[in-house]
Amino acid sequence: MIGVSYSIGAVLVFVTAALLILVGAVGVLAVRNPVHAAMSLIMTLFGVAVAFVAQSADFLAAVQVIVYAGAIVVLFLFVIMFLGVDRREGVRVEPLVGQRALAGLGVGLTVAGLIVLLARSHWVSGAMSVSTNGAPLATGSGNVAQLGTAVFTTYLYAFEATAALLVIAVVGAIVLARRERALDEEAA
Amino acid sequence: MNVPAAWYLVLAAVLFGIGAFGLLTRRSALIMFMCLELMLNAVNLTFVSFSRTLSDVAGQVSVFFVMVVAAAEVTVGLGIVVAIFRRRRTTSVDELSEMKG
Numbered sequence: 001m002i003g004v005s006y007s008i009g010a011v012l013v014f015v016t017a018a019l020l021i022l023v024g025a026v027g028v029l030a031v032r033n034p035v036h037a038a039m040s041l042i043m044t045l046f047g048v049a050v051a052f053v054a055q056s057a058d059f060l061a062a063v064q065v066i067v068y069a070g071a072i073v074v075l076f077l078f079v080i081m082f083l084g085v086d087r088r089e090g091v092r093v094e095p096l097v098g099q100r101a102l103a104g105l106g107v108g109l110t111v112a113g114l115i116v117l118l119a120r121s122h123w124v125s126g127a128m129s130v131s132t133n134g135a136p137l138a139t140g141s142g143n144v145a146q147l148g149t150a151v152f153t154t155y156l157y158a159f160e161a162t163a164a165l166l167v168i169a170v171v172g173a174i175v176l177a178r179r180e181r182a183l184d185e186e187a188a
Numbered sequence: 189m190n191v192p193a194a195w196y197l198v199l200a201a202v203l204f205g206i207g208a209f210g211l212l213t214r215r216s217a218l219i220m221f222m223c224l225e226l227m228l229n230a231v232n233l234t235f236v237s238f239s240r241t242l243s244d245v246a247g248q249v250s251v252f253f254v255m256v257v258a259a260a261e262v263t264v265g266l267g268i269v270v271a272i273f274r275r276r277r278t279t280s281v282d283e284l285s286e287m288k289g
């Protein structure tokens with residue numbers, strides 16, 4: 001791997017994506033105001049979208065921006081403002097003694113283990129595609145066609161199941177968040 | 189030539205670690221949900237990297253389904269946060285200790 005030169009553009013795209021992702025992720029952890037955390041989350045999500053485009057997942061990058069940065073973060077912001085919890089959480093206090101140190105240790109070990117695993121394993125790569133009949137991964141509009149073909153043929157049942165899942169989730173959210181009318185009248 | 193997928197895999201591992209650390213240490217339920225999203229995105233990034241390495245669109249289909257499940261999870265999760273906030277006037281998980289033995 002050493003000695004191979006990568007195109008300057010690809011390296012630049014990777015560095016941009018990595019910076020967006022890591023700065024945003026650290027921001028989610030470090031800031032105390034939940035609204036700022038949601039803004040940092042958007043930054044990370046955009047970084048992931050950049051990484052998706054760089055790896056020829058164009059459709060997923062678009063969905064990432066629309067669904068994650070659009071819908072999910074807006075939902076977060078809506079709940080933050082609806083509840084009025086945009087006051088600060090004391091990040092300095094540590095109610096459980098040693099919680100942070102233990103969490104840091106566990107996470108550090110996990111990440112180190114993942115990277116060691118990555119460095120020591122060998123993967124088969126090349127034209128191994130099963131779901132596209134051996135065709136290489138397409139980019140641009142070809143990516144949408146490939147993904148659509150896979151979703152509506154091989155993964156059709158899973159796709160239909162997600163439709164049911166979404167309906168159940170929406171009904172569940174309404175039931176959970178609905179104000180009980182009887183309780184309201186009692187209180188009034 | 190594009191950068192090797194291993195670079196993106198390391199980036200995803202670090203992102204997963206940051207998300208896990210936040211989930212373990214922060215106490216606001218909303219921030220914990222955001223950290224969960226970070227971890228899900230790290231896994232999505234891994235899926236896409238392997239999809240490129242193996243030149244197989246199945247990894248991208250998995251990411252598609254992960255996104256759908258994540259959207260459903262956030263909807264229900266935030267519904268629960270709203271319901272808890274109505275009862276207890278807080279979103280801090282430290283103060284939700286009714287089920288403590």
